[in-house]
Amino acid sequence: MNCKExxxxxxxxGYLLDRLSEPEREEFEKHYFECGSCFAQLxxxxxLQTELRRQPAMPARARGASWRRAWVxxxxxxxxxxxxxxxxWWYSARNRQSSQQVSSPPKVSPNVPVQVQLTPAAPSLxxxxxxxxxxxxxxxxxxxxxxxxxxxxxxxxxxxxxxxxHAIPGVRAAAKASPQNASFNFYLGACYLLxxxxxxxxxxxxxxxxxxxxxxxxxxxFYLAKAFLQKREVARAQDELQKTVQFHGSLEAGAAEIxxxxxx
Amino acid sequence: MSLPSATxxxxxxxxxxxxxxxxxxxxxxxxxxxSHRIFVMAVVRTHDREAARELVQDVLMAVIxxxxxxxxxDADKLAAFVHGTARNLINNQLRSQMQSPPLEPLPExxxxxxxPERLEDAERVGLxxxxxxxxxxxxxxxxxxTLVQSQKPGEIATALGLTSEVVRTRKTRAVKKVADxxxxxxxxx
Numbered sequence: 001m002n003c004k005e006x007x008x009x010x011x012x013x014g015y016l017l018d019r020l021s022e023p024e025r026e027e028f029e030k031h032y033f034e035c036g037s038c039f040a041q042l043x044x045x046x047x048l049q050t051e052l053r054r055q056p057a058m059p060a061r062a063r064g065a066s067w068r069r070a071w072v073x074x075x076x077x078x079x080x081x082x083x084x085x086x087x088x089w090w091y092s093a094r095n096r097q098s099s100q101q102v103s104s105p106p107k108v109s110p111n112v113p114v115q116v117q118l119t120p121a122a123p124s125l126x127x128x129x130x131x132x133x134x135x136x137x138x139x140x141x142x143x144x145x146x147x148x149x150x151x152x153x154x155x156x157x158x159x160x161x162x163x164x165x166h167a168i169p170g171v172r173a174a175a176k177a178s179p180q181n182a183s184f185n186f187y188l189g190a191c192y193l194l195x196x197x198x199x200x201x202x203x204x205x206x207x208x209x210x211x212x213x214x215x216x217x218x219x220x221x222f223y224l225a226k227a228f229l230q231k232r233e234v235a236r237a238q239d240e241l242q243k244t245v246q247f248h249g250s251l252e253a254g255a256a257e258i259x260x261x262x263x264x
Numbered sequence: 265m266s267l268p269s270a271t272x273x274x275x276x277x278x279x280x281x282x283x284x285x286x287x288x289x290x291x292x293x294x295x296x297x298x299s300h301r302i303f304v305m306a307v308v309r310t311h312d313r314e315a316a317r318e319l320v321q322d323v324l325m326a327v328i329x330x331x332x333x334x335x336x337x338d339a340d341k342l343a344a345f346v347h348g349t350a351r352n353l354i355n356n357q358l359r360s361q362m363q364s365p366p367l368e369p370l371p372e373x374x375x376x377x378x379x380p381e382r383l384e385d386a387e388r389v390g391l392x393x394x395x396x397x398x399x400x401x402x403x404x405x406x407x408x409x410t411l412v413q414s415q416k417p418g419e420i421a422t423a424l425g426l427t428s429e430v431v432r433t434r435k436t437r438a439v440k441k442v443a444d445x446x447x448x449x450x451x452x453x
Contacts, residue, residue, distance in 0.1 A: 013410070013411075015308060016308065016411065017410075017411070017414045018308075019414075026351070029305055029347055029351070030343075030344060030347055032301065033298070033301050033343040033344070033346060033347045034343045039300075039301060039304075040447075041443065042304060043300065043304060043388060044388065044392070044439075044442060044443050044446055045411075045439070046304055046307065046308070047388045047389045047391075047392040047446075048392050048396075048407065048411060048439070048442055049411040049412065050389060050392075051389055051392045051393050051396060052396070052404075052407060052408045052411050052412050053412050055396075055404075055408065209429065212428070212429045212432060214429075214432050214433035214435075214436035214437065215436075217429045217430070217432070217433045218433055243427065243430070246426055246427070246430045247430055247433050247434060248400065248402075248403075248434065249433070249437065
């Protein structure tokens with residue numbers, strides 16, 4: 001057993017929860033008797049388990065869940081607030097206008113068209129669909145790098161220099177060679193999306209989501225939403241953005257903002 | 265506090281040899297190197313911290329006794345030897361349910377090196393407490409359901425109205441936050 005396997009197979013959690021078979025348990029113990037890094041993680045896991053056991057039992061449903069239920073009503077509530085505010089604004093503006101008409105005549109030349117901007121213009125669907133390339137930094141694996149990683153790393157040099165169409169063949173080859181690698185699938189989706197190939201981007205992001213790698217799930221949902229926005233499929237984009245928000249990660253605020261600005 | 269070191273294979277080999285030659289400081293180094301590992305292994309296998317603390321002493325005494333007598337045939341396999349000894353003694357303990365006669369106790373100086381305070385890793389537990397307080401309630405709940413209630417992501421997802429992948433991601437992220445804080449604070453001490 002090695003560190004990579006420990007991480008990929010979630011061995012540490014299985015060990016703490018007595019979920020491993022005897023041979024797996026033995027293999028992991030032999031490993032951490034020699035590996036300082038995995039042992040430090042195991043100590044943290046055990047300390048975490050110990051500390052959590054000391055805490056009082058938590059309610060069956062976390063408070064966040066009720067907020068999420070409330071979130072379902074948020075669009076309706078927001079609409080009411082907007083309509084109410086618009087009504088107040090319109091009423092006060094009309095009153096102001098009529099009082100101004102009484103006190104002084106308009107000083108605007110009749111030849112100059114008057115442009116009244118009621119509210120800041122809502123961003124268009126195209127603007128909301130605009131994509132910033134997901135950040136990428138090359139990770140050099142210790143030990144021998146396999147062929148697919150090497151292909152991927154080379155192709156991503158095009159990605160870094162924003163030449164997305166040229167990055168696609170290499171990243172696609174890497175993803176084909178290692179279909180279970182979430183990173184390859186995610187960046188393949190990103191390359192397609194940034195190269196304007198929305199449909200294959202959606203396929204790659206869905207593949208990334210299906211792999212369930214915590215490092216890429218949130219981003220895959222977010223960029224799936226972007227892909228759907230590019231296709232003007234607002235309901236699907238909304239669905240993906242709501243999933244993004246649920247991760248409470250770095251993309252939460254961005255996703256919530258787009259949700260707020262999406263045409264109802 | 266001293267962290268469990270990732271001693272190189274060469275150092276471990278010389279450790280075994282030095283113990284065979286009667287070097288007392290080498291015995292202390294061995295205790296530092298392995299006492300935490302044996303303790304964690306014993307806690308996980310027995311679910312009994314008190315028994316685990318005693319087992320650490322038993323295992324170390326058995327290992328040191330064997331090394332003094334030169335019974336380790338391949339010095340490269342010291343870690344595997346300690347692990348094998350620990351596994352056998354823990355299994356014996358589980359089978360006999362504490363009825364086996366205790367081994368000879370560790371000498372005082374070595375016993376201090378694996379005292380309960382050191383084994384329990386109080387500093388780490390304290391830091392975990394701080395780190396947990398910084399997490400959101402729902403993330404704490406996900407960790408609690410995972411590590412205390414032993415629930416799988418799908419079950420947690422159903423209970424909290426989330427998807428399994430959200431649960432997995434937030435769990436990973438929460439554990440990472442805790443681990444990062446511990447690493448940061450412990451590297452300062």
